[in-house]
Amino acid sequence: MSIVLVGLMGAGKTKVGRILAQRLEMRFADADDEIVEAAGCSIEEIFERYGETAFRDGERRVVARLLDGEPMVIATGGGAFIDPGTRVRIKERGISIWLRAELDVLVQRTSRRGGRPLLKNQDIKVTLEKLMAERYPIYAEADIIIDSGWHSVEITVQRILDALATFGEPASIGGKCGQ
Ligand code: S3P
Numbered sequence: 001m002s003i004v005l006v007g008l009m010g011a012g013k014t015k016v017g018r019i020l021a022q023r024l025e026m027r028f029a030d031a032d033d034e035i036v037e038a039a040g041c042s043i044e045e046i047f048e049r050y051g052e053t054a055f056r057d058g059e060r061r062v063v064a065r066l067l068d069g070e071p072m073v074i075a076t077g078g079g080a081f082i083d084p085g086t087r088v089r090i091k092e093r094g095i096s097i098w099l100r101a102e103l104d105v106l107v108q109r110t111s112r113r114g115g116r117p118l119l120k121n122q123d124i125k126v127t128l129e130k131l132m133a134e135r136y137p138i139y140a141e142a143d144i145i146i147d148s149g150w151h152s153v154e155i156t157v158q159r160i161l162d163a164l165a166t167f168g169e170p171a172s173i174g175g176k177c178g179q
Contacts, residue, residue, distance in 0.1 A: 002067055003164070004074045004090050006081035006139055007099035008131060009116055010109035012148045012156065016099060017075035019157045027072035031080060034062045043077075047117035060086045067093040078131075079118075082138050091141075095167065097160060098142035103129055105149055143167065 003020070005013040014030050021028035032043060035058050039046055046055045059077060063086050066074050074094070080086045081096065090096050101109075106128050110119060119127055139145075144163045148156050 002071045002074055002094040004063075004067075004076060004081075004094040004096045005099055006076055006090070006096055006142055007078065007148070008101065008106055008128065008135065008139075009078040009119065010106035010128070011078075011099040011101045012109065012153060013075040013078075013099055015153050016148065016156050016160070017073050019153055020160055021073035023157060023161060024073065027070065029066050029072055029074050031059065031063050031066065031074060031076045034066065035059055035077075038062060042115065044115055044117050044120070052117075056083050056086075059083065060089070064089050078135075081142070082135055087138070087141070095144065095164070096142040097144045097146060097163075098139040099148040099156070100136075100139070100145055101148045103132060106132075 003024075003026070005017050005020075007013055017030070018028050035046070035055070036042060039058060041049070043055070046058070056079065059080055060083060063074070063076060063080055066072065067089055076086075076090075081090060081098075103125065107125050110116065110124055110128065114120070118131070144160070144167060146156060146159050146163060
């Protein structure tokens with residue numbers, strides 16, 4: 001199954017995904033990059049010219065296509081898991097991992113690069129706080145939840161690998177039949 005990283009902008013999905021894919025010797029795909037490639041223009045342009053609904057439609061198609069291919073590590077854009085159609089697809093075909101981060105971490109990381117239409121000309125902290133309130137209950141539906149805080153990417157990746165190693169084990173009966 002593919003491993004699908006979800007979470008807010010600045011949670012570290014792309015950086016973590018790349019290293020995770022290397023460690024698992026799997027292919028890596030960034031859904032945002034795939035959308036840009038398919039559309040032939042930047043995410044900002046897609047939002048400006050066609051609107052968010054068109055972006056979500058494209059995102060749904062791209063994520064579905066990636067999930068239909070060979071198992072890989074997929075970093076999704078922050079809104080992908082929030083879209084009901086995309087979320088259903090991820091739940092059916094992938095192991096979802098929410099990279100959860102606190103507000104200050106997200107603010108610091110998203111301030112480093114632009115290109116995010118939802119944060120453009122906005123108070124980043126206020127906007128992210130609002131998105132956290134709206135989206136965190138939905139990200140919480142992910143199969144695995146990992147804290148992506150101030151610590152290094154390597155530590156986050158190791159935590160994911162540890163969680164994957166025991167994912168799906170029925171903890172309550174684990175090992176009992178061998179006794
Ligand atoms: C979005 C997050 C972005 C990108 C688009 C919309 C969102 O991806 O898909 O700007 O709705 O949170 P990142 O989370 O990779 O920044």
